[in-house]
Amino acid sequence: MKLGVIPLCEKAVTTDPVWVEQCVRLLEDSGVESVWMPEHVIMAEDYEPLYEYSDDGRAPVAPTTMMPDPLHWLTFAAAHSDSLCLGTGVLVGPQHSAAILAKRLATLDALSGGRLLTGIGIGWQKEEYQACGVPYAQRGRRLDEMLDAMRTLWRDDPATFSGEFTSFKQVYCDTKPSRPGGVPFLIGGSSEAAARRAGTRGDGYFPYTISPADLATRMETVSASAEACGRDPGTLSLTVWPHSYRPGGTFDLELVRDYAALGTDRLIVAAFESGEHDLDSLRRLVCDYQDRIIARL
Known part of the structure; x- marks a missing residue:
């Protein structure tokens, strides 16, 4: 079982270069497989529709939560690590240009030696789409098309693509990703549509705030969708963050075993789950999780 960690997203540390370097070295030295940074270009104080993953409709993070650009942050992390x-x-894929994102992902993957894992989804915040100048209602179609367009740019020289939102003819997009198949896409989201997208277009599935029972249903959709287009569902990874479903359940071994039984091959923990805000606490969280959870699966 692989372990991924979301670092602290706080103004005092998240963009402090000394802290970030120490954080990624700590994670790598502790045997952590991956570090993860979320994306929100903006966070609104009030939003509609409400946040669907909580009972009160409010997001679990304050609008002032520090969220740096994830690709820039991860580039810095890559420069201070060797295997992480x-x-x-x-x-939030549809908020990006397909061609520009293809170039950014390929560059980071090449410079890091093929270490990039691209979790990508449609997001949930209409105000964020408005700030980016992208129609909220088209987000699903936009993501499907941009995934196809990016793979075309990585695969073909010259590349030609004709879509509803993105079109190009006989173009070259260099640099290419380090891996011949391109950067892996882990499709985010807990909806039926996200599960279908993971099966048809993804290299993995990364649901959020999902129970084991609902995950079992979604994985049936992932498998059926993959098989319907001639893909082997056994090649798709599954990443789960247990705390997102049951806050405070970080060390719930039975819950994690339920996820593992469904094919989960990567677990995520977040630094704030330690209840503290320093690197020593993060080290203890990682070591405890490895000993009390991962070693017992």
């Missing part, structure tokens, strides 16, 4: 994988958890 670099995950976006997750990019």
